[in-house]
Amino acid sequence: NAGVMQNPRHLVRRRGQEARLRCSPMKGHSHVYWYRQLPEEGLKFMVYLQKENIIDESGMPKERFSAEFPKEGPSILRIQQVVRGDSAAYFCASSPNRGRDSPLHFGNGTRLTVT
Amino acid sequence: QKEVEQNSGPLSVPEGAIASLNCTYSDRGSQSFFWYRQYSGKSPELIMFIYSNGDKEDGRFTAQLNKASQYVSLLIRDSQPSDSATYLCAVTPVDSSYKLIFGSGTRLLVRP
Numbered sequence: 001n002a003g004v005m006q007n008p009r010h011l012v013r014r015r016g017q018e019a020r021l022r023c024s025p026m027k028g029h030s031h032v033y034w035y036r037q038l039p040e041e042g043l044k045f046m047v048y049l050q051k052e053n054i055i056d057e058s059g060m061p062k063e064r065f066s067a068e069f070p071k072e073g074p075s076i077l078r079i080q081q082v083v084r085g086d087s088a089a090y091f092c093a094s095s096p097n098r099g100r101d102s103p104l105h106f107g108n109g110t111r112l113t114v115t
Numbered sequence: 116q117k118e119v120e121q122n123s124g125p126l127s128v129p130e131g132a133i134a135s136l137n138c139t140y141s142d143r144g145s146q147s148f149f150w151y152r153q154y155s156g157k158s159p160e161l162i163m164f165i166y167s168n169g170d171k172e173d174g175r176f177t178a179q180l181n182k183a184s185q186y187v188s189l190l191i192r193d194s195q196p197s198d199s200a201t202y203l204c205a206v207t208p209v210d211s212s213y214k215l216i217f218g219s220g221t222r223l224l225v226r227p
Contacts, residue, residue: 004158031213033213035215035217040123040219041219042119042203042217042218042219042220043159043203043205043215043217044217045214045215045216048213048214056211056213056214059214091158091159095213098212098213103149103161103164104161104215105161106151106158106159106160107158108157108158109158
């Protein structure tokens with residue numbers, strides 16, 4: 001059973017470009033979460049999605065960031081007009097259900113570097 | 116005050132010793148508590164979760180929860196060099212069953 005798959009593993013973008021990060025949840029998991037980890041800091045919640053629905057985006061910056069989880073295909077985290085402060089590791093996690101009996105399983109992350 | 120606090124370390128212990136990792140949290144209503152292990156450049160990996168006061172043991176790992184003191188700890192018995200990693204404490208806030216609030220992690224170094 002493959003784990004949470006994220007790609008690309010590393011992404012370099014120049015300031016002002018767009019970054020697209022992809023996440024395929026574990027088989028059978030319909031709940032997807034995106035977290036961001038800045039250097040020497042803990043992971044920060046960004047957004048929680050189910051198929052075709054954004055459930056909670058309270059951790060997402062109001063501008064330039066968007067996320068989707070279409071009926072078919074991976075979840076996408078999109079960052080428009082990237083700035084240096086967006087450089088971080090972005091982790092996706094999935095779970096089969098919502099709630100404390102469904103701990104999150106994380107992917108290996110996408111490390112975004114903005115030059 | 117940070118919502119979840121951990122000593123950044125590094126915590127250095129000799130091989131075979133008990134490593135004790137600590138975490139405090141500010142939200143008294145928190146319900147669920149998790150310990151993740153993260154090797155450098157890798158994903159966080161779930162080690163233990165605990166919901167009730169007391170101890171929970173799984174192999175060499177023991178999680179301890181004291182809700183009155185808002186304190187959760189992870190003990191690693193018979194520490195091995197392969198346990199060297201950053202250990203992240205995470206808590207679900209009272210108003211959410213799915214959102215994890217992470218500490219910044221404690222780096223553990225097990226000396227051979």
